[in-house]
Amino acid sequence: xxxxxxxxxxxxxxxxxASAQTSLSPYSRFAFGDLxxxxxAAQHGMAGMGAAWLDRSxxxxxxxxxxxxxxxxxxxxxxxxxxxxxxxxxxxxEGWFGGISEAEFVLKQRSGRxxxxxxxxxxxxxxxxITEQFEQEGVGDVAISYIGSGxxxxxxxxxxxxxxGQRWHAFEAAAGQPADSLRxxxxxxxxxxxxQQVFGDLAQTRSVDIIxxxxxxxxxxxxxxxxxxxxxxxxxxxxxxxxxxxxxxxxRASTLLRIGATASPAFxxxxxxxxxxxxxxxxxxIVAQIDSVHLESGVVETEFPLTWSIGVHxxxxxxxxxxxxxxxxxxxxxxxxxxxxxxxxxVAFTEASHQAIGLSYTPRRLKDSETLLDRSxxxxxxxxxAGYLTFDGNRALTKILSVGxxxxxxxxxxxxxxxxxxxxxxxxxxxxxxxxxxxxxTFRFGVSLSPFFKNIWLVPRRYD
Numbered sequence: 001x002x003x004x005x006x007x008x009x010x011x012x013x014x015x016x017x018a019s020a021q022t023s024l025s026p027y028s029r030f031a032f033g034d035l036x037x038x039x040x041a042a043q044h045g046m047a048g049m050g051a052a053w054l055d056r057s058x059x060x061x062x063x064x065x066x067x068x069x070x071x072x073x074x075x076x077x078x079x080x081x082x083x084x085x086x087x088x089x090x091x092x093x094e095g096w097f098g099g100i101s102e103a104e105f106v107l108k109q110r111s112g113r114x115x116x117x118x119x120x121x122x123x124x125x126x127x128x129x130i131t132e133q134f135e136q137e138g139v140g141d142v143a144i145s146y147i148g149s150g151x152x153x154x155x156x157x158x159x160x161x162x163x164x165g166q167r168w169h170a171f172e173a174a175a176g177q178p179a180d181s182l183r184x185x186x187x188x189x190x191x192x193x194x195x196q197q198v199f200g201d202l203a204q205t206r207s208v209d210i211i212x213x214x215x216x217x218x219x220x221x222x223x224x225x226x227x228x229x230x231x232x233x234x235x236x237x238x239x240x241x242x243x244x245x246x247x248x249x250x251x252r253a254s255t256l257l258r259i260g261a262t263a264s265p266a267f268x269x270x271x272x273x274x275x276x277x278x279x280x281x282x283x284x285x286i287v288a289q290i291d292s293v294h295l296e297s298g299v300v301e302t303e304f305p306l307t308w309s310i311g312v313h314x315x316x317x318x319x320x321x322x323x324x325x326x327x328x329x330x331x332x333x334x335x336x337x338x339x340x341x342x343x344x345x346x347v348a349f350t351e352a353s354h355q356a357i358g359l360s361y362t363p364r365r366l367k368d369s370e371t372l373l374d375r376s377x378x379x380x381x382x383x384x385x386a387g388y389l390t391f392d393g394n395r396a397l398t399k400i401l402s403v404g405x406x407x408x409x410x411x412x413x414x415x416x417x418x419x420x421x422x423x424x425x426x427x428x429x430x431x432x433x434x435x436x437x438x439x440x441x442t443f444r445f446g447v448s449l450s451p452f453f454k455n456i457w458l459v460p461r462r463y464d
Contacts, residue, residue: 023125024084024095025438027396027427029148030347030389031338032226033126033202037354038062040078040102041419041446045404046358047381049329051311052236052260053358055377057415058406058448059104059117062309063262064192065234067106067115068162071415071450076104078419078446085439097127101444113164117194118157125151126202141211152200152226160192160234171249182249187239198228198269198304209282216290217280222273230267230304236260244319256315262331264307271300271342302339308332309354321365323377329356335388343389350395352388356381358402366408377406379421386430394432400425400440409447419446 028034037048038061046053050062059076060066081098104119130146167186201223208218242255277294309331316324335349343349358381369375380403387396404421421444429435 023127023151024082024086024097025427026086026128026130026146026436027387027389027438028124028126029128029130029146029204030344031342031349033124033148033151035124035352035388036122038102038121040076040104040448041080041404041421041444042379042406042417042448044423044444045379045381045402045406045419045421046327046360047329047356047383047400047402048354049311049327049356049358049381051262051309051329051331052258052313052327053311053329054236054238054258054313055406057417057450058419059106059119061102061104061119061121063234063236063260064117064158064194064232065160065190065236065260067108067117067158067192068113068160068190069188069236069238070106070108070115072110073108074104074106074415074448074450076446076448077102078444080445081443083441086436087439088436089434101446113162115160116158117160117192118155120153120155123152123154123198123200126204127151136210139210139212139215143209143211145205145207145209147205147207148203150200150202152198152202154196154198156194156196156232158192158194158232160190162188162190164188169243169245171245180249182245184240184243184251187237189237190235192234194232194234196230196232196264198230199226201225207280213281217282219278219280219289220275221278222275224274225272226269227272228267228269228304230264232262232264234260234262252319254317256317258313258315259311260313261310262308264304266303266306266337269302269304271302273298273300300339300341302342303337305334305337321363321368323360323362323365325360327358330354333388346392348390348393350388350390352386354383354385356383358382372407372410375408379404379406383425387427391429391435392432394429394435396427397430398425398427398440404444409449415448415450417448419448420444421446 023034025034039048039050042055042058050060053060054066054069056071059074078101080101083096085094102121106115106117108115126148128148132144136142164185165187166183168181169184170181204222206220238256238258241257244253246252274297279290281290311329313327331354333352338349360377360379362377364374366375383400385398400423402423407418409416423442425440427438
């Protein structure tokens, strides 16, 4: 493999509607396509962290244990619009694509500790249009095209439960006065598990077009249907490490430490492949199949790897109503045990990893705020990730800077929210300065809806 996508690469980006296209990256041609991290707009505003990230009114899609920390039943969904610029040498191309990021539902009583969660999200995407043109001695001009589409999805259902720990907090008493104490919730620990169904179809077409009409062309079509069932486990522990109370024994300020982890054991994946070789000829701009040369089908067994992540967050709530949170996370997925028969020469499975850091800030509590800007939450994050494939021994590295905001939904007395986010990043091959470079730009929009009473999702305010 002389380079990532052949040395004489000419990029032809065929932009389709946002709802249909799942990727524009040539990297998505290999294996299972571009893997997509879990989470909506709010979560991606914190660099996509999920091991220990919590928002009591928004769903954490990455950790099954987080659902039991929600205030109440919640539905969440959103869309992402992605811009991609591809550059390799003097060749370049750009385009836009997008689609739904997730559809999640958590059923939970307001005062309950257990939560039932189910939903569906995209797991990977594949979509590209690449053309290589060159002159072959004795034949003339030749164009080789690679076109791909499809992707994998993940449907899941699970359960989580939170255990709360209480303790007595003693208050200093004035001289001659009896001592007083208050029973408080000092920590909470949640465990969760999900059953996951992975499914989807990847379609690829490779065409060899000889410009001279005296020659017939060749076309190879491959369809790969994927099926697999796995488990995912999650854990979150939150502890009150500092608190300030007023004279009425009401909590005014607090400091929370939160740690979390997720783990998904390796599970089998069945790939039902069908490949057809045929001769074609272009007539008036239309590719017509002349004859089917060969048809081959079979099942390839592989596995999704053991995947784990761990994170820590520190949250500070001040007496003035400000909330500041900072978090860090790392995760690893070892793909080296996956079946190499799914890959092209020069491409190999490797260990994928990511590291992330994020910061969020809320100026005022809802009851203390006067404007929408005061009651909104603002986030910023940085994420470094190494891909699960190597190309001629080198991995694709991705760096992403994310910013986001969450605003409460006006006209609703529940915790319903709007989420917005922007991500700017770049993906390049480590150790190969001349390889394909991708500049990434993503806009995310999401909503979290919570019912207030008798399953009424949006209830107008009676008083302001």
